[in-house]
Amino acid sequence: MDIRLKALLKSLWVYHLSTGSCNNCDIEVLDCLTPRYDIERFGMLPAGSIKHADLLLITGSCNRQSVARMKRLYEQVPRPCFVVAIGECALSRGMFIHSYNCPQPLDRIIPVDVYIPGCPPKPEAIIAGMVKLLEKVKNK
Amino acid sequence: MIHLIYLLVFGFLLTTCIGLAASWIDRKVTARIQYRVGPPLLQPLLDIVKLLGKETVLPSGVSRVTFLAAPMIGLASVMVVSTVLWVNSLYPSQGFVGDWIVALYLLAIPSLSVILGGFASRNPLAGLGASREMKLVLAYELPFVLAALVPVIEADCSIRLGDILNFQRANGATATSPAGALALLVAIVCMQAKLALVPFDIPEAETEILCGPLVEYGGPPLAIYRLMKDMLLFILPFFLIILFLGGVRCDGVHLFWGVLKYVGLLALITVGRNTNPRLRIDQALKFFWGPVTFISIGAVLLAAWGH
Ligand code: SF4
Numbered sequence: 098m099d100i101r102l103k104a105l106l107k108s109l110w111v112y113h114l115s116t117g118s119c120n121n122c123d124i125e126v127l128d129c130l131t132p133r134y135d136i137e138r139f140g141m142l143p144a145g146s147i148k149h150a151d152l153l154l155i156t157g158s159c160n161r162q163s164v165a166r167m168k169r170l171y172e173q174v175p176r177p178c179f180v181v182a183i184g185e186c187a188l189s190r191g192m193f194i195h196s197y198n199c200p201q202p203l204d205r206i207i208p209v210d211v212y213i214p215g216c217p218p219k220p221e222a223i224i225a226g227m228v229k230l231l232e233k234v235k236n237k
Numbered sequence: 238m239i240h241l242i243y244l245l246v247f248g249f250l251l252t253t254c255i256g257l258a259a260s261w262i263d264r265k266v267t268a269r270i271q272y273r274v275g276p277p278l279l280q281p282l283l284d285i286v287k288l289l290g291k292e293t294v295l296p297s298g299v300s301r302v303t304f305l306a307a308p309m310i311g312l313a314s315v316m317v318v319s320t321v322l323w324v325n326s327l328y329p330s331q332g333f334v335g336d337w338i339v340a341l342y343l344l345a346i347p348s349l350s351v352i353l354g355g356f357a358s359r360n361p362l363a364g365l366g367a368s369r370e371m372k373l374v375l376a377y378e379l380p381f382v383l384a385a386l387v388p389v390i391e392a393d394c395s396i397r398l399g400d401i402l403n404f405q406r407a408n409g410a411t412a413t414s415p416a417g418a419l420a421l422l423v424a425i426v427c428m429q430a431k432l433a434l435v436p437f438d439i440p441e442a443e444t445e446i447l448c449g450p451l452v453e454y455g456g457p458p459l460a461i462y463r464l465m466k467d468m469l470l471f472i473l474p475f476f477l478i479i480l481f482l483g484g485v486r487c488d489g490v491h492l493f494w495g496v497l498k499y500v501g502l503l504a505l506i507t508v509g510r511n512t513n514p515r516l517r518i519d520q521a522l523k524f525f526w527g528p529v530t531f532i533s534i535g536a537v538l539l540a541a542w543g544h
Pocket residue numbers: 117118119120121122156157183184185186187191215216217
């Protein structure tokens with residue numbers, strides 16, 4: 098594994114995007130920064146600007162309004178980058194599956210690397226998902 | 238040739254290593270203050286390696302040259318100023334007349350490079366951040382230069398850093414006189430603003446304008462900016478140590494004292510940034526042009542009087 102990938106895996110900066118979530122998943126994502134979970138241990142930091150990000154963290158059910166914006170953001174992440182879907186909504190649209198406003202699940206729109214199920218997933222589950230992402234990239 | 242070696246070894250390698258370590262200490266202490274564990278030791282280095290390996294995204298319609306040159310200008314000036322400071326503190330006789338002025342000028346350029354990059358990136362948030370940075374520069378430069386004038390006056394009006402160091406070696410550190418102590422106080426406040434750390438992180442304010450001038454930077458240019466900031470985290474306290482605290486000497490127990498002085502200043506910076514809320518730009522301007530400037534003028538007058 099080359100040094101760039103190694104450094105990337107040890108220092109993932111996370112851009113968090115909500116595409117119409119009920120806000121519960123977002124709160125659980127923020128929990129990962131708190132003293133109890135502290136993802137800065139793994140070098141992960143929240144990034145304010147999409148240009149600084151390595152990881153696009155997507156919650157919510159991809160409604161019509163936000164899909165266009167999400168595509169634009171996805172195009173702006175400097176490569177290499179990864180996408181993580183958090184919560185039942187982002188995985189399969191969850192309870193909104195029959196909604197007129199959520200035509201497609203996330204992974205039909207942009208490629209997703211890791212799925213973290215739950216409604217909302219616990220912070221432990223999110224961290225476990227991150228570990229799976231790291232393993233997956235390492236073994237590829 | 239020897240100057241090139243000085244530039245690469247002292248100006249770049251040594252300063253980078255110490256700067257990265259300082260940035261790790263800063264992040265770790267911050268984490269511990271917040272009851273977190275904090276990042277591992279190599280984290281600042283890994284961040285920079287990672288950013289260097291990423292793609293550079295140019296916003297559409299920017300001037301390529303200005304956008305990409307701005308971080309280089311900042312890094313180059315930091316490298317030169319760190320060479321000047323190291324050479325002066327290792328071989329005080331090798332400085333040149335006026336290197337005090339050169340150091341002051343070069344220390345202003347990193348802020349200018351951030352302003353340049355911010356305005357070049359065609360982003361409203363970056364423009365806002367850059368204009369705030371400009372106001373902040375106008376605010377702190379005056380008291381900073383006045384405070385830096387105090388050691389010059391005390392060392393018989395010599396504008397050579399070597400003379401200032403030699404004077405302090407003979408007569409005790411500048412900060413032991415009342416004028417020097419006041420000037421050191423002012424300089425520490427200005428240093429916090431020069432580093433753009435809380436409470437003066439107004440240009441970068443992550444929670445309102447998302448890193449300000451750096452919002453459009455990603456990949457290698459951002460790595461250069463971060464490296465520049467990490468190096469400044471070492472260079473500015475080092476400059477204050479040379480001016481006010483008697484410099485760093487590399488023989489035996491003196492080296493230990495030098496490290497202690499630096500760690501003390503770094504601890505002040507870190508604690509300051511963790512225990513304060515952010516000021517607004519107008520408050521910062523009032524603060525610097527009001528009380529801070531008065532204190533620094535007082536310090537200059539005291540020094541001229543001979544205290
Ligand atoms: S998965 Fe559940 S908690 Fe998360 S946004 Fe959807 S409804 Fe809310």
